[in-house]
Amino acid sequence: MSEKEQTFERIREEVGSNDVVLFMKGTPVFPQCGFSATVVQVLSRLGLKFKGVDILSDPAIRTHLKEFSDWPTFPQLYVKGEFVGGCDIVREMYQNGELQDYLKQKGVAYQEA
Amino acid sequence: MAMHASEIEAMIKEALPDAQVQIDDLRGDGDHYAATVISTAFAGKTRVQQHQLVYAALKGRMGGVLHALALTTKTP
Numbered sequence: 001m002s003e004k005e006q007t008f009e010r011i012r013e014e015v016g017s018n019d020v021v022l023f024m025k026g027t028p029v030f031p032q033c034g035f036s037a038t039v040v041q042v043l044s045r046l047g048l049k050f051k052g053v054d055i056l057s058d059p060a061i062r063t064h065l066k067e068f069s070d071w072p073t074f075p076q077l078y079v080k081g082e083f084v085g086g087c088d089i090v091r092e093m094y095q096n097g098e099l100q101d102y103l104k105q106k107g108v109a110y111q112e113a
Numbered sequence: 114m115a116m117h118a119s120e121i122e123a124m125i126k127e128a129l130p131d132a133q134v135q136i137d138d139l140r141g142d143g144d145h146y147a148a149t150v151i152s153t154a155f156a157g158k159t160r161v162q163q164h165q166l167v168y169a170a171l172k173g174r175m176g177g178v179l180h181a182l183a184l185t186t187k188t189p
Contacts, residue, residue, distance in 0.1 A: 072176030
């Protein structure tokens with residue numbers, strides 16, 4: 001298996017075994033980028049449990065996730081294995097209530113603070 | 114390592130000829146932009162697909178020379 005295929009496999013494993021996964025710069029406690037911090041804030045306001053994957057400390061994921069998702073930037077949010085979007089989309093969906101509906105539809109528990 | 118707003122607009126219009134494009138240089142540094150793109154090409158597409166169309170128009174510059182482009186997409 002090539003490095004890319006191995007990395008794709010790892011990404012599939014992450015998004016398959018965690019309901020909500022955020023590929024981000026830094027960690028949920030110490031985001032290293034304003035866009036990542038924004039999404040962490042949204043997820044926290046919704047009281048969502050999520051897995052943060054720090055792409056800065058995982059160069060293979062940083063390189064190959066862009067192709068995996070067909071998305072050029074970070075952060076990237078996955079819910080139940082499905083790509084939801086980056087910072088702009090997540091923020092917009094949260095503000096108009098679409099994200100909450102989406103979570104309900106996907107059967108992901110959240111509790112708005 | 115930056116792009117001019119006019120260059121971004123031109124690339125989007127080349128790929129989406131009917132698009133109305135508004136670009137704001139958020140910090141005046143040629144590196145952090147906000148763009149609103151209105152095009153009939155977005156009809157029936159999810160928001161992710163709409164943004165992917167714009168990123169495709171930028172031919173790999175997004176996430177590279179273009180660090181930050183806050184994107185809003187709409188249909189007319």
